[in-house]
Amino acid sequence: xxxxxxxxxxxxxxxxxxxxxxxxxxxxxxxxxxxxxxxxxxxxxxxxxxxxxxxxxxxxxxxxxxxxxxxxxxxxxxxxxxxxxxxxxxxxxxxxxxxxxxxxxxxxxxxxxxxxxxxxxxxxxxxxxxxxxxxxxxxxxxxxxxxxxxxxxxxxxxxxxxxxxxxxxxxxxxxxxxxxxxxxxxxxxxxxxxxxxxxxxxxxxxxxxxxxxxxxxxxxxxxxxxxxxxxxxxxxxxxxxxxxxxxxxxxxxxxxxx
Amino acid sequence: xxxxxxxxxxxxxxxxxxxxxxxxxxxxxxxxxxxxxxxxxxxxxxxxxxxxxxxxxxxxxxxxxxxxxxxxxxxxxxxxxxxxxxxxxxxxxxxxxxxxxxxxxxxxxxxxxxxxxxxxxxxxxxxxxxxxxxxxxxxxxxxxxxxxxxxxxxxxxxxxxxxxxxxxxxxxxxxxxxxxxxxxxxxxxxxxxxxxxxxxxxxxxxxxxxxxxxxxxxxxxxxxxxxxxxxxxxxxxxxxxxxxxxxxxxxxxxxxxx
Numbered sequence: 121x122x123x124x125x126x127x128x129x130x131x132x133x134x135x136x137x138x139x140x141x142x143x144x145x146x147x148x149x150x151x152x153x154x155x156x157x158x159x160x161x162x163x164x165x166x167x168x169x170x171x172x173x174x175x176x177x178x179x180x181x182x183x184x185x186x187x188x189x190x191x192x193x194x195x196x197x198x199x200x201x202x203x204x205x206x207x208x209x210x211x212x213x214x215x216x217x218x219x220x221x222x223x224x225x226x227x228x229x230x231x232x233x234x235x236x237x238x239x240x241x242x243x244x245x246x247x248x249x250x251x252x253x254x255x256x257x258x259x260x261x262x263x264x265x266x267x268x269x270x271x272x273x274x275x276x277x278x279x280x281x282x283x284x285x286x287x288x289x290x291x292x293x294x295x296x297x298x299x300x301x302x303x304x305x306x307x308x309x310x311x312x313x314x315x316x317x318x319x320x321x322x323x324x325x326x327x328x329x330x331x332x333x334x335x336x337x338x339x340x341x342x343x344x345x346x347x348x349x350x351x352x353x354x355x356x357x358x359x360x361x362x363x364x365x366x367x368x369x370x371x372x373x374x375x376x377x378x
Numbered sequence: 379x380x381x382x383x384x385x386x387x388x389x390x391x392x393x394x395x396x397x398x399x400x401x402x403x404x405x406x407x408x409x410x411x412x413x414x415x416x417x418x419x420x421x422x423x424x425x426x427x428x429x430x431x432x433x434x435x436x437x438x439x440x441x442x443x444x445x446x447x448x449x450x451x452x453x454x455x456x457x458x459x460x461x462x463x464x465x466x467x468x469x470x471x472x473x474x475x476x477x478x479x480x481x482x483x484x485x486x487x488x489x490x491x492x493x494x495x496x497x498x499x500x501x502x503x504x505x506x507x508x509x510x511x512x513x514x515x516x517x518x519x520x521x522x523x524x525x526x527x528x529x530x531x532x533x534x535x536x537x538x539x540x541x542x543x544x545x546x547x548x549x550x551x552x553x554x555x556x557x558x559x560x561x562x563x564x565x566x567x568x569x570x571x572x573x574x575x576x577x578x579x580x581x582x583x584x585x586x587x588x589x590x591x592x593x594x595x596x597x598x599x600x601x602x603x604x605x606x607x608x609x610x611x612x613x614x615x616x617x618x619x620x621x622x623x624x625x626x627x628x629x630x631x632x633x634x635x636x
Contacts, residue, residue, distance in 0.1 A: 141547045148553030155560035167424040293402045297409035312423040
């Protein structure tokens with residue numbers, strides 16, 4: 121924890137040094153991803169619903185996924201740029217330090233400009249929440265759990281995909297395919313896709329367990345109570361898988377060393 | 379004496395540099411297809427399997443293939459990278475200007491992208507997703523307007539490069555560009571689905587002339603002559619600004635270096 125606080129302060133200091141750049145970065149990160157949502161908003165303003173889902177419900181689905189992604193980029197950007205650690209050989213130096221490599225990669229830098237991403241997700245989410253009609257007090261307890269699950273899901277997927285670099289070296293393109301595209305897909309109802317694609321997002325990269333399934337129950341479109349615990353199952357399974365792949369990768373990596 | 383051969387040699391070098399990562403780019407193409415697939419499914423969900431729906435599929439996938447030529451260009455035309463590692467100083471010693479050098483370096487990358495990214499994505503879309511081929515009389519007009527679109531996109535990206543000379547970091551401005559590109563280029567939504575006042579605004583910005591206009595020409599929905607004249611008006615304006623800004627910024631940089 122002390123490690124994290126020290127790093128947090130150091131990152132903030134270095135980022136805030138160039139104020140103009142810092143502000144442009146936050147605004148850029150706010151608007152950059154928000155454009156994706158605006159497109160959907162334009163579609164829904166015209167067509168009212170996507171497969172029975174209204175704009176505010178889609179907004180909520182989008183906000184849950186994007187919030188987790190924003191927080192992950194805020195504290196876990198090291199995984200996003202993991203190939204640079206591997207390709208430059210800097211990863212070797214992390215292995216001889218006393219702290220676990222996983223923690224060290226995560227704490228490469230706290231990336232403050234990603235606050236913009238988190239803010240836009242929250243803004244869309246709050247707007248969505250204030251306009252949906254299914255909400256009750258119990259849901260206010262459940263929704264934060266969903267947000268935490270989304271952070272955990274994004275982190276676990278990023279670790280899983282980062283670990284692939286132990287075998288392939290470069291993995292930027294695998295991240296775009298395995299994380300970015302699936303994340304975008306999870307912002308919309310599963311029924312619009314082919315069933316193979318839906319299964320992949322339920323059982324392989326289980327993004328739908330934190331967005332589509334719980335909202336299916338919350339919006340009253342399904343009575344299946346299992347959907348409410350889907351995020352917990354999804355996060356547990358993907359975390360376990362990520363941990364296994366990461367450890368196998370590290371073992372393989374050290375055995376190929378000098 | 380500057381001649382075109384110097385430029386072509388530069389283009390060839392950046393083409394060969396890209397070739398090294400062919401395998402990564404194949405993975406990336408699959409990612410791009412997934413993004414295209416998601417957009418297509420959203421549109422089919424609202425429009426249904428109708429003539430209008432299939433037109434939207436063609437529109438979206440032609441743009442998805444074209445993204446690699448007009449949106450996903452090297453950050454700031456490679457300039458930020460050169461500013462970062464200091465090699466920008468050598469660029470100043472070259473017998474040609476920064477604008478000239480950047481254009482041909484990006485050209486090599488674009489030719490590569492056309493062959494190994496746009497074409498495979500387009501062909502897959504035609505074979506597997508029901509994308510309609512253009513009327514034979516639209517092929518040449520499409521290729522010409524697409525080329526014009528590429529030049530406009532190059533010039534906009536070049537401004538991001540110039541930004542890096544002045545402000546060093548481009549992350550924020552790159553995201554702002556992504557925001558503008560997503561919302562104003564029409565790459566992910568046919569402009570006819572925007573409210574009319576918004577479409578009016580968009581047609582007064584350069585972004586629509588990189589994606590919407592060429593693809594609308596492809597589909598025979600936009601007059602070629604009008605497209606050509608508007609595009610060259612933008613190219614002329616952006617070129618003049620780029621030319622003068624380059625002069626000012628590179629002169630300043632020389633003073634810093636001295």
